[in-house]
Amino acid sequence: MLLAPSIQPFFPPQRTLMGPGPSDVYPQVLAAQAKPTIGHLDPLFVGMMDELKSLIKYAYQTTNAMTLAVSAPGSAGMETCFVNLVEPGEKVIVCRNGVFGDRMRQNVERMGAIAVVVDNEWGEAVDVDALESALKAHPDAKFVAFVHAETSTGALSDAKALCTLAKRHDCLTIVDAVTSLGGVELRVDDWGIDAVYAGSQKCLSCVPGLSPVSFSPAAVEKLKSRKTPVQSWFLDQSLVMGYWSGEGKRSYHHTAPVNALYALHESLRLLAEEGLEAAWQRHQDQHWALRQGLEELGLKFVVPEEVRLPQLNTVLIPEGVDDAQVRQRLLQEYNLEIGAGLGAFAGKAWRIGLMGYGAKRENVSLCLKALADVLN
Amino acid sequence: MLLAPSIQPFFPPQRTLMGPGPSDVYPQVLAAQAKPTIGHLDPLFVGMMDELKSLIKYAYQTTNAMTLAVSAPGSAGMETCFVNLVEPGEKVIVCRNGVFGDRMRQNVERMGAIAVVVDNEWGEAVDVDALESALKAHPDAKFVAFVHAETSTGALSDAKALCTLAKRHDCLTIVDAVTSLGGVELRVDDWGIDAVYAGSQKCLSCVPGLSPVSFSPAAVEKLKSRKTPVQSWFLDQSLVMGYWSGEGKRSYHHTAPVNALYALHESLRLLAEEGLEAAWQRHQDQHWALRQGLEELGLKFVVPEEVRLPQLNTVLIPEGVDDAQVRQRLLQEYNLEIGAGLGAFAGKAWRIGLMGYGAKRENVSLCLKALADVLN
Numbered sequence: 001m002l003l004a005p006s007i008q009p010f011f012p013p014q015r016t017l018m019g020p021g022p023s024d025v026y027p028q029v030l031a032a033q034a035k036p037t038i039g040h041l042d043p044l045f046v047g048m049m050d051e052l053k054s055l056i057k058y059a060y061q062t063t064n065a066m067t068l069a070v071s072a073p074g075s076a077g078m079e080t081c082f083v084n085l086v087e088p089g090e091k092v093i094v095c096r097n098g099v100f101g102d103r104m105r106q107n108v109e110r111m112g113a114i115a116v117v118v119d120n121e122w123g124e125a126v127d128v129d130a131l132e133s134a135l136k137a138h139p140d141a142k143f144v145a146f147v148h149a150e151t152s153t154g155a156l157s158d159a160k161a162l163c164t165l166a167k168r169h170d171c172l173t174i175v176d177a178v179t180s181l182g183g184v185e186l187r188v189d190d191w192g193i194d195a196v197y198a199g200s201q202k203c204l205s206c207v208p209g210l211s212p213v214s215f216s217p218a219a220v221e222k223l224k225s226r227k228t229p230v231q232s233w234f235l236d237q238s239l240v241m242g243y244w245s246g247e248g249k250r251s252y253h254h255t256a257p258v259n260a261l262y263a264l265h266e267s268l269r270l271l272a273e274e275g276l277e278a279a280w281q282r283h284q285d286q287h288w289a290l291r292q293g294l295e296e297l298g299l300k301f302v303v304p305e306e307v308r309l310p311q312l313n314t315v316l317i318p319e320g321v322d323d324a325q326v327r328q329r330l331l332q333e334y335n336l337e338i339g340a341g342l343g344a345f346a347g348k349a350w351r352i353g354l355m356g357y358g359a360k361r362e363n364v365s366l367c368l369k370a371l372a373d374v375l376n
Numbered sequence: 377m378l379l380a381p382s383i384q385p386f387f388p389p390q391r392t393l394m395g396p397g398p399s400d401v402y403p404q405v406l407a408a409q410a411k412p413t414i415g416h417l418d419p420l421f422v423g424m425m426d427e428l429k430s431l432i433k434y435a436y437q438t439t440n441a442m443t444l445a446v447s448a449p450g451s452a453g454m455e456t457c458f459v460n461l462v463e464p465g466e467k468v469i470v471c472r473n474g475v476f477g478d479r480m481r482q483n484v485e486r487m488g489a490i491a492v493v494v495d496n497e498w499g500e501a502v503d504v505d506a507l508e509s510a511l512k513a514h515p516d517a518k519f520v521a522f523v524h525a526e527t528s529t530g531a532l533s534d535a536k537a538l539c540t541l542a543k544r545h546d547c548l549t550i551v552d553a554v555t556s557l558g559g560v561e562l563r564v565d566d567w568g569i570d571a572v573y574a575g576s577q578k579c580l581s582c583v584p585g586l587s588p589v590s591f592s593p594a595a596v597e598k599l600k601s602r603k604t605p606v607q608s609w610f611l612d613q614s615l616v617m618g619y620w621s622g623e624g625k626r627s628y629h630h631t632a633p634v635n636a637l638y639a640l641h642e643s644l645r646l647l648a649e650e651g652l653e654a655a656w657q658r659h660q661d662q663h664w665a666l667r668q669g670l671e672e673l674g675l676k677f678v679v680p681e682e683v684r685l686p687q688l689n690t691v692l693i694p695e696g697v698d699d700a701q702v703r704q705r706l707l708q709e710y711n712l713e714i715g716a717g718l719g720a721f722a723g724k725a726w727r728i729g730l731m732g733y734g735a736k737r738e739n740v741s742l743c744l745k746a747l748a749d750v751l752n
Contacts, residue, residue, distance in 0.1 A: 002437050002565075004648035005430045009404075010641055012414045012421070022634060025413045028385075033635065034410035037401045037583055038388045039713045045388070054381045061378050071585060072448035075630040076610045106609050189378075201631055207413055209447060209585065209633025231607055233482050234452045252718065254451040255577055257585025258398060259409065260636060265386055272380035337415045342628065 015331070016358070018367055019339030020151050020312060021179070022201035022208045023355035025267075029206050032266035033259045040256045048265055049244060049256070055268035056212045059181060059204075059276065060196060062188040066215040066237065068244040069264055070197070071257050074178040076235065077197030077211025079107055081174045084237045085143065085195055085219055087228050088112035092143040093134050093171070095126040097157070098150035099343045100176055108145075111231060116141060122344045123314070125307040126157040128165060135169040144171045149180035151202075152342040154314035154351060155303045156184060160191040167192050172219060178202060181212070182271055182356060183283045183311035194219040200260075203283070203311055205356030206267035209260050267356075279356075283310040286359045290352065293368035297375065302349050311359065313352040314345070318375070323347050326374050334370040391707070392734070394743055395715030396527050396688055397555070398577035398584045399731035401643075405582050408642035409635045416632040424641055425620060425632070431644035432588045435557060435580075435652065436572060438564040442591040442613065444620040445640055446573070447633050450554040453573030453587025455483055456611045457550045461519065461571055461595055463604050464488035468519040469510050469547070471502040471538070475528035475719045476552055480521045487607060492517060498720045499690070501683040502533040504541060511545040520547045525556035527578075528718040530690035530727060531679045532560060536567040543568050548595060554578060557588070558647055558732060559659045559687035570595040576636075579659070579687055581732030582643035585636050589613075643732075655732075659686040662735045666728065669744035673751065678725050687735065689728040690721070694751070699723050702750050710746040 017024045038045050057067050070077045082104070086092055090113050094105045097120035108115040118134045120127050126146050135141060144166035148159045159180075163173045172194040180186050183203030188196055194216040201208035215223065215237065223237060230236040234254065243253035271279055287310030291301070299315040301308060317323050323340065327350070330336045339351035352367060393400045414421050433443050446453045458480070462468055466489050470481045473496035484491040494510045496503050502522050511517060520542035524535045535556075539549045548570040556562050559579030564572055570592040577584035591599065591613065599613060606612040610630065619629035647655055663686030667677070675691040677684060693699050699716065703726070706712045715727035728743060 001653065002434060002439070004434050004651060005427070007427050007431060007641075007645050007648065009408065009645065010411075010424045010427070010638060012411050012424075012638070014412045015414050015418070017413065017415060019415055021631060022413050022416065025635075030410045030412070030635070032385065034406045035386075035388050036390045036406070037393065037398050037577075038391050039393060039395055040398065040584065041716075042391070042707070042713065048386045048388075051381070051383050051386070055383060058378060058380050063378070072452060072610070073630045073633065076448060076452075079608060079610045103609065110605050110607055110609055112607075199631065201413075201634075207633065207635040208416065208631045209636055229486050231486050231488075232455060233479065233486055234448070234455045254449045255397060255575065255584045257449065257583065257636070258577075259401075259406070259583040259639075260585055260633070262386060262388070263635075265383075269383050269385065272383065275380060277377065331418070337418065340417075 013335055016336045016363055016366055018353050018358060018363060019337045020351045020353050021199065021355060023205050023353055024358035025207055026205050026270055026357045028270065029263045029267045033207060033263040035262055037258050040258055045258065046250060052261060052265045053244065055265065055272055058272055059268055060186065060188040060214050061190065062214050064214045064216055066220050066241055068213060068240065069261065070211040070213055071254060072211060073209055074197060074199030074211045077213050078103065078176060080213055080235045080237060081195040081197055082107040083111055083232050083235055084223050084230050085172065085174065086111065086113045087226055091116060091138060091141040092145055093118060093131065093138060093141045095131060095146035097124055097126055097153065097155060098122055098147065099152035100147045100150060104145045123153045123155055123302045125155050126162060128158060128161050131162060132165055141171055143174055145174040147176040148186065149184065149309050151179045151312060152345065153303060154309045154312040156307050156309050159193065163192040172222060179312060182279055184309065185280055188214060200264055203356045204267045204271065205358065207260060207263050209257065210264050283354060283359045286354045286364055287313065290354060290364045293364065297372055311353060311355045314349050315352065316349055321375065329374045330370055334366065336366060336370050389711055392712045392739055392742055394729050394734060394739060395713045396727045396729050397575065397731060399581050399729055400734035401583055402581050402646055402733045404646065405639045405643045409583060409639040411638055413634050416634055421634065422626060428637060428641045429620065431641065431648055434648055435644055436562065436564040436590050437566065438590050440590045440592055442596050442617055444589060444616065445637065446587040446589055447630060448587060449585055450573060450575030450587045452611065453589050454479065454552060456589055456613060457571040457573055458483040459487055459608050459611055460599050460606050460613045461548065461550065462487065462489045463602055467492060467514060467517040468521055469494060469507065469514060469517045471507060471522035473500055473502050473529065473531060474498055474523065474526035476523045476526060499529045499531055499678045501531050502538060504534060504537050507538060508541055517547055519550055521550040523552040524562065525560065525685050527555045527688060528721065529679060530685045530688040532683050532685050535569065539568040548598060555688060558655055560685065561656055564590060576640055579732045580643045580647065581734065583636060583639050585633065586640050659730060659735045662730045662740055663689065666730060666740045669740065673748055687729060687731045690725050691728065692725055697751065705750045706746055710742065712742060712746050
């Protein structure tokens, strides 16, 4: 026998999470998650899942029947959208202005479809005109995919304009709302989004690990008309939907992450209680307060003002400042986490999150004072 | 705006879970899960993941470096093994003696590989001789896949013999240990298992949603020599391993399900504290007590005695007894969940689980008394 390792219980400290996610989790959500596990086919659990569906619909502002939470993180939500809707050989125009647009390209290529990449500079919004040129140059494209709120840069793209344009060229749209859901305006039905996915750990302030997704009737139509099976059994939406269906004929697919779904239910319930528009405004208000303080510290934003995400503030690291040391001191001396730069911004920028429960005055104040202390 | 649904907090009852999983969760595990969320790149979290890796290795009795927890349920663990190791066009011998063997076949076929199915009756163990005939008939097969403990039937297969045979024919082995891990003897290194996956929600008595997996050096070799990219970005083990690597150069892949991993850490820690052999024995002891009581009630086991799983007891529903009504009464009157039959056994059998924390005397007694009351 290999011997048992001797390991003590893990006691994480209480941090203030102001990175790009996970964000500070609502105490009510942590408590919800610790409630007794019940069976995933228990009638009471099925009822909870039905409520959860209606809460996800509200957060997305959609009436889409095919709305549920993928039992895995946001990147599995992304993959769910691509592998269900796109078939090998089909063409997808992928707008890329950061890490997550590039992840979309990798998804498309790995599944044997064709990615046409429309590039924008890091920190910019996706350029609507550049997309239009690509759509004209590729009349056989069937999909347009883009990131609504780029977590790697903090830039917000005009999802409504991009979707309107895609529709005009008969393309379905696949939209990454991982960082936008709950933090800025997002209207899936009004804007004509066909497939959307998000993450539980950003502006919903739920624990990480789940991905709410929603497919429009047109997306469902495309799914139903596939000529090839979906390559992934685990992510096959037709099977998963049979499990989430509220029509009394629930069919077993996998075992739902019961306690994590309790947590998502509670976080979305809190969002519904506050109201979406109030939550969007709160993020904006706290962003203004943080912005003013950061500028007083002499820090410069990476993203142009008009497309800046309130929930993710990317600022340039001042000349001569040691990136890792600052973040380490914030963590060790203040229990405060801010995010490092990712990809092209590694070592060059910090990402300061104001997400969900964390978009509040005390977090802004702590961050500003701690940064002021550490930078001086 | 679509209006916010008015939904109350969800308060699940305290059930006793004696189905095929999720099983009763250790109170310490629920408490661990509710600890404060910290960043997934926080040095303290990275340290916790390193401990978790060593705990998974112990539970599997392996020294495999490529050992980690997939951030999704057991069926994603299954898919991880197939999509990383098998390439399109390669041949996999799939032993099928229940629902989960068939799920393996579906995985193989969806990814464009060739499944050769070796069938056994439901309730039987996988037949070693039948596998040998298949191996002789298909000398070009590169993999043998089977389920160690079939959750749909309660039958245990001889993993050691099957793996020895597969090795002799130069095949790598992919083994489903979803229901076996922690409940019956399982020795990944000694038995020559090349890829193995499990679920958090069975004999580990953790919350559902995670899948510990381990790849042998030979499996890693196969992975490295692939000619085609892994079809799934989310499940690509080379990328995921970069995230789990303890060598200080941790690279971002996805956001780990932080709190769920706290839970897995605690459940595996409790297993290590008890000791694997003691846990196996406890499952066996409680099985004997349950078995005696069920037989006194006149219930008959589906699976032959010599291959019966202690942690999952499948009994035939007596003639004239209303399946759904019995399970409903147990749930409503006793807060006790037992499992329905699945697939070929739907409506014909019950599956009574004694898994992990649930493999204890009070559960056996409750189940026997409640069944006696309801059946009379």
